[in-house]
Amino acid sequence: MRKLLWLAVVLACILLPLGAYVRLSQAGLGCPDWPGCFGQLSPAQAAQDIAHAMRLQADGPVSTDKAWKEMAHRYLAGGLGLLLLAYCWQAWRTRQQLFAASGLLVLLLLQAMLGMLTVTLQLRPLIVASHLLLGMCLFALLCSTASARYWPSQAVAPSHWRLAALLLLVLAGQIALGGWMAANQAALACQGFPRCNGDWWPAMQLSAAWPGWQGADQQHATLPLTALVAVHWLHRVGAALLSGLLLLTLWRLWSYPSLRRQLCLLGLLAGLQLLLGMANVLLQRPLPIALAHHVLAMLLLATVWTLLCRLHARAARHVSAMVQQAGRRPSTWLGKGIGPHPH
Template sequence: MRSFRKFAVITIVAVIFLIFVGGFVRATGSGMGCPDWPRCFGRWIPPTSIDQLPANYQEIFGAKLKGEVEFNATKTWTEYINRLVGASVGIFIFITVILAYRTQTDRKIFYICLLSFFLVSFEGWLGAKVVATELAPGMITLHMVVAVIILGLLIWAVLHSYSDTSFHTGKEQKSDLLFLLMMALFITIGQIIFGTQIREGIDHAQRLLGDHNRSLWVQEVKGKVVFHAILSIGILVLHGLIYKKVKSRFEGKVLRRFASWALILVILEMLSGTLLSLAGFPAALQPLHLTFSTVIVAIQFILYFILAKRSK
């Protein structure tokens, strides 16, 4: 059982890292760095220089290069590394399924992990569709949502492997906390989805105004950014209440630690969002902003599952 938990936690971290890498691909405009799938420029190992491509490569792949006049090795390898990380996560989840089958007496854990494996296979298919549709916004959003669901399933499997008395939450009132956590989880996932739409608006502003007018990009999506910020304040208030209630009701360190980390990450998320708006959406900060949101969702899952399990 211990080996399952350890490897499952590693897999959870790998999923979060994959989301970070995917955010970096998106932020740097590298999504079409490989214009075909599963190969990249018709090769299993991408080219490192234009000399490795046929002379007419622009005629072959030009329609999908998203305006790139010439081959860009940095973008190509950024997208290729994203694919390698995605494939590695798929392998990790497959191993997690095997460990769940071999080490767990509760078949429910195995089926949860198996479902996550089916979803990561579906995620790979979605990745191919994202390339085929040339980064269609709806496909990108769905790609992100499925990743969050996989993350939640893996966390559920790990927590379910513990006994009901492992977290010592006692018999304190939990229904209001569960309600607050459900609200926070719903709004945070909505924020992630809404954030992908803001990113699409920024992409449009970049094409319209050019890189030299980076400071004006936010003006094109100002209404959405303001609404996004208001929702963030709501999440901050919710987590402030969650932290206060957890601290006053529970003596155990586990719930208190996760509640405090969630609150800290929400604050960091808001600070990074503010910097994004003020600094013209720097590429280096965008994946960090997305990763903060993902980790917040992970902690919300953990808090909810622990409290819900002890409420039964």
């Protein structure tokens, strides 16, 4: 089961960036049907249909190159699905890790459904953003399940657990907002940094930024420019709020020695993500930097989720008693991974 999990993690590390590459290279409709390509198993078998589509619209969403990108993503997604089904079968057969296996199976089925709808509904922004966020949640659950034996649990005060949970929720919201921005192609709606189009508070239309179901084709977004600016600006504001909450979380949890390595990793990933976000705007979103920004978001969500899974809240009085006992017998609390509490 461990081998299946780690193989699934490795495959997901390839699959999610590949999905981002398909989207960023405008290949999401390289094969306009699902699950095959023009009803065939591969673009090679659908060469005539692809050539016909290219004759009708030379600069359209269908081309041989785009079709292979899209189908490569589907092949890897199918491989990941088979690995997770094998893991779930082993979990049910051995009665081990049933909760994690059930969660992975539910996310897998939902993700497959969203992948189908992404194509059949012609890249609806709501579906694209949901597909992105759910894929990252699937990766986070995979990482936390596979690495559970390597990270000891840690008793913390309830307020510290709530702070970590809030960080996870805000991070998921920020990723969803980034997915909505990417799906509506609003990444370059704000020029310049830290100002947006030369203003600290640019002209924008928040009410038009959430039309919900309307679509965007491969060449341009259907939202008005003021709405695109609003989506982009909200993503920047969310990044600032998330950074402040992250610093507060790092400061409050630093008092637990067993968490410090993971906190250092979290801080490093967050710092790199901020730099990549700024570089995306200043350098006009080059493909490698945009792809790296996506990968860092995926790793951030997995790190925060894994951190939260390690924590279990205890009453403040109980944690203080453990800390006092740790002060009298250092070897005991070091062996159990129980860190001192600031209160």
